[in-house]
Amino acid sequence: MSEPYCVLVARLYHESNRLNPEPTGEARFLVERGRDILQSPSGVFKGLTETLGAAGIKIEPIFSAGAPPSGLVNHDFYLRLRDELLDAVRSIKPDAIGLELHGAMGTTETPDAEGDLLEALRLVVGPDVPIGIGLDLHAHVTRRMLDNTDICIACKENPHSDTIKCGQKVAELLIAQLEGRLTPVTVSAFTPMTLPGACDTASGPLAEIHAKARDYAALCPSIKDISIFNAFRFVDDDEMGQVVTVLSDGRDTKTASLAVDLANRFWIERERFKDDLLAVDELFDLIRNSPEKRPFVIGDMGDRVLAGAPGDSTVLLSAVLDHYPGLRGALTITDPAAAARAAEAGMGATITLPVGAGFTPGFTSRLITGRVDHVSDGDFVLDGPFHGGERSVMGRTAVLRVDNRLHVLLTGKPAYSHDPAAFTSQGLVLKDLDFVVSKSGYHFTLNFAGRATPVLVNTPGIGYYRKGEFKYEKSRFWPEHNIPAPTIAARQHYVGAALKSMRETSE
Ligand SMILES: [Zn+2]
Incomplete structure (x- = not known):
């Protein structure tokens, strides 16, 4: 053998x-x-x-x-x-x-x-x-x-x-x-645009483009995979946009036109990629007026740890403290110094301290008084399904109970709050709350399914793309820039050719 x-x-x-x-x-x-x-x-x-x-x-x-x-x-x-x-x-x-x-x-x-x-x-x-x-x-x-x-x-x-x-x-x-x-052969096609919203693949234009890709793959036996990459909006590089790849067994003359057709659909449908986010006051009014749907799980779009934001926003905390006296909820705030101070004060202590805004430019901290209810090393295992079974570390974590209704998880590191275990591992019971805040835009809907009603809110921060808000030096894409109708062409990728040109330049 x-x-x-x-x-x-x-x-x-x-x-x-x-x-x-x-x-x-x-x-x-x-x-x-x-x-x-x-x-x-x-x-x-x-x-x-x-x-x-x-x-x-x-x-x-x-x-x-x-x-x-x-x-x-x-x-x-x-x-x-x-x-x-x-x-x-x-x-x-x-x-x-x-x-x-x-x-x-x-x-x-x-x-x-x-x-x-x-x-x-x-x-x-x-x-x-x-x-x-x-x-x-x-x-x-x-x-x-x-x-x-x-x-x-x-x-x-x-x-x-x-x-x-x-x-x-x-x-x-x-x-x-x-x-x-x-014999894998890949062709790709690129569209210079980002998706301002509607990034969910189960509905809207993305669902239609994926359905078309599946149709093409079913009709063409040489095609082994069609992948549709929606870009990461917080990168700045020469080419940042939508990429469609078609992988076939051996060269197939049809794959280039299929890749171009799918990439073109993004451009044709571009105005449909819009988010339907609530404003902060609309969000809390909804929670206040919909007791039957509680608990809610709120996707804090601006401060999305799942898009690389620090998780140090106090916007939702301040809104609910100042304007919604009845609501009970839980949220995480990345603040290693405040977490350490609360942990050192010890369980049962009441402390007053400023929290949040230690990392994101333009954020402001919030002074709160609360009782230390829980202290831990912040390690937990995600329930999933997304990242299910994975170990996660929030760093030293202290839960402060504020106004006897808001549980503020002060964490040493940005927390994976798209999973209920971030909260339950700290002694909280979801059904006792009106809302929890998740610093995620999509994945939290999977991990909280059946346990809370998901809703997305338009909040400030570096986790959500808004036209004109961030500086791009290299990338040129719609809607950030004025892009004329692009000519979308297929690109063939040859492993051997790339290697050859690399060897020539390194010689
Ligand atoms: Zn992703």
Whole structure:
């Protein structure tokens, strides 16, 4: 019997918001190494590794490194991880490489960390070792990434309920390529625009574009995947926009026109990508007037930790303290100093202190008085389904009960509040509350399903794109810029060609 194929796997997961003034250093990352990372994987990495394992592939796990979305990653830390991976590839000499990457990781020196990583990997392994990656659909997917991967695909749903499936597909395609049953060829098409809203894939224009993509794939047997990347709006790079990729088995002359057609649909439908957010007063009026729908879970769009904002807003806290005396709720505020002060005061102590606004430019802090109800190290495990089973760290966390009705979770680090466990792990009971605030725009609807009524609110902060609010030096896209009707063309990606041009320039 021949030796089983050996596939090297790793996970490097970060969505980097360049507007967050705090760089993301090693301390924010949870890094695990070796076989431990196969014990309880989640998402793309779970699908990838379990499918490879079930097929009898020998898996070489290197590391899993991830942090909640936040500011640009410290470049030296990124380089250390990159070099660790390259060294492992050099010594193991795998038959293929399978990675979970977010796809929108920027460092303090480059907006395209994944492109840099994949190019470096390709230079080490050459053109013949397949590299397959599974990405978030909000990846900032670049030419450099596509030119250096054999398989580069995204999950298809927002909120991301199909990440495991995405990982399974990466594994299946890699195995097919290793066994000589697949010659992956990718074409892409790019539209210079962002989606101001309507980013949910279950309804509206995105649902229609995805349905069309499924129709095309069903009609064309050579097509193995169509991925639709909706960009990460807080990156600033030469090409930032919608990207459609079509991966086929061998070259198929039809795929280019299908990619262009799908990318064009974004432009044609652009005016329909609008959000339907409530203003802060509309939100709390709704909660006050709808007791039958309580508890509500509020997506605080401006301060979305899931888009890399710091989570230090006091806007909703102040609104409810000043204008809605009856409402009971819970919310997180990133404030390491206040969390430490409350923890040191101890359970049962009543303290007065300013909270919040330590990171986001333009935010103001709020003076509150409250009783310390709970103190912890802030570690918890997410209920899921999104990130389900994953460990999360909020840092030292203290719950302050304010006005006997508002539970303010002061956290040492930005909290993953898109999951109920962020609150229940701190002793709170959702059904005793009128609302909880989640610093997420979409994924919280999955994780709170059946437990609270979701609603989105238009709040200030760096987690929500508003035309004209942020400075873009390199990107040019609708609606931020005045873009004439674009000529959308297909681009062919050849692994070998990318490598050849790289070798020529490095010579
Ligand atoms: Zn995403």
